[in-house]
Amino acid sequence: MSILTNHPKRSPGTASRIIENEAVVVIPEIGLVRTLNEAASRIWQLLDGQNSIEDIINIISSEFNVSREEARGDTIDFIRELKEKEMVTLSDE
Amino acid sequence: MVEKHSSKLKIEVGKTPILIELNDLGVFNSIRDFYRPFETKKGPLYRIKVDIKNGLTRSLNLRDISLSYSDNIYKIESQEFKGFLDFKKNSGRITVHSLWPKETLINALKNICIFSIINRGGIVLHASGVVKKNKAYIFSGPSGSGKSTIARLSTTCSLLSEESIGIKPINRTFRAFAVPYKGDGEFPRRLNHYFEIAGLFRLVKDESNYVKVIPKPQALADFFILPYGFKNLITFSDYLNRYYRLIEKVSCFELHFLPHSSFWRSIDEHIN
Numbered sequence: 001m002s003i004l005t006n007h008p009k010r011s012p013g014t015a016s017r018i019i020e021n022e023a024v025v026v027i028p029e030i031g032l033v034r035t036l037n038e039a040a041s042r043i044w045q046l047l048d049g050q051n052s053i054e055d056i057i058n059i060i061s062s063e064f065n066v067s068r069e070e071a072r073g074d075t076i077d078f079i080r081e082l083k084e085k086e087m088v089t090l091s092d093e
Numbered sequence: 094m095v096e097k098h099s100s101k102l103k104i105e106v107g108k109t110p111i112l113i114e115l116n117d118l119g120v121f122n123s124i125r126d127f128y129r130p131f132e133t134k135k136g137p138l139y140r141i142k143v144d145i146k147n148g149l150t151r152s153l154n155l156r157d158i159s160l161s162y163s164d165n166i167y168k169i170e171s172q173e174f175k176g177f178l179d180f181k182k183n184s185g186r187i188t189v190h191s192l193w194p195k196e197t198l199i200n201a202l203k204n205i206c207i208f209s210i211i212n213r214g215g216i217v218l219h220a221s222g223v224v225k226k227n228k229a230y231i232f233s234g235p236s237g238s239g240k241s242t243i244a245r246l247s248t249t250c251s252l253l254s255e256e257s258i259g260i261k262p263i264n265r266t267f268r269a270f271a272v273p274y275k276g277d278g279e280f281p282r283r284l285n286h287y288f289e290i291a292g293l294f295r296l297v298k299d300e301s302n303y304v305k306v307i308p309k310p311q312a313l314a315d316f317f318i319l320p321y322g323f324k325n326l327i328t329f330s331d332y333l334n335r336y337y338r339l340i341e342k343v344s345c346f347e348l349h350f351l352p353h354s355s356f357w358r359s360i361d362e363h364i365n
Contacts, residue, residue: 015328015333016333017337019310019313019337019340019341022310024317033317033319034314035310035313035314
């Protein structure tokens with residue numbers, strides 16, 4: 001399955017709030033509290049299991065007025081990072 | 094020989110009146126002065142019986158405190174005390190096995206108060222708090238960041254606590270109040286009322302005094318503390334939500350300070 005058709009979802013073990021367009025994410029199990037910038041926060045909001053990675057890339061490209069290639073690179077890198085920290089699960093898991 | 098006696102003390106912490114009944118007159122007299130600012134005539138919500146016993150239990154390491162909550166019962170245990178609070182029956186018991194029963198009892202009651210505050214919709218910050226012109230200034234940071242120093246240098250202010258501050262939403266504002274802590278007894282002026290919060294300050298020891306505003310997202314990350322031992326009482330998400338509402342309403346700053354009361358000039362310039 002291509003990564004772009006994957007529907008990632010925020011891990012149930014995280015808690016988060018959006019404040020002034022930025023997300024504050026808490027992972028209680030490892031005691032991590034992290035703030036995300038505006039673009040990362042928007043991606044985080046879209047990780048609801050309903051949006052594919054391709055959908056997310058298109059939304060980010062449109063809302064932040066960046067090229068699709070730039071949005072693709074940033075989105076996939078960010079989701080990979082979240083996956084490594086177990087903050088997100090992928091739909092093929 | 095220790096006199097066995099039933100002595101009663103009614104205190105109020107965070108608008109929660111608690112009746113403490115001790116079987117030891119000596120310990121009762123030793124804590125009476127400490128809790129004097131918190132004494133109340135109100136009917137108690139919780140009744141806690143305290144047994145003072147001699148010696149130490151050896152079941153846990155000295156530093157371990159075990160906390161648990163299930164079926165409406167909060168349990169806490171350390172090498173020096175064991176206790177529970179039943180939220181259904183509004184009653185509890187603390188058994189103290191310690192060579193320093195006064196300090197141990199104050200510590201045990203502090204933990205029970207914290208649990209009660211969280212159970213009743215509030216949050217508790219690991220922070221010192223002082224009151225100036227009827228407003229609370231809250232200073233937060235890890236151990237060694239200067240919370241006690243700031244409280245001690247604030248000689249023209251009254252103390253809420255040098256270690257634990259409770260916060261609750263009241264009448265659309267957030268109000269801070271004291272959670273009694275053993276070190277607070279050394280301060281000459283202590284208060285037990287609710288105060289509107291002038292600001293939350295994250296402390297940074299520095300070579301000059303200045304204040305800078307913390308953006309709200311960073312403030313939420315900086316001030317939020319994962320509640321230890323409150324699993325089953327409140328979800329992390331709900332607890333984070335409480336901080337979120339607080340940070341939205343209250344101004345948050347970073348206070349860089351010298352170990353001198355001159356830092357108040359920087360605060361006053363920013364707040365006023």
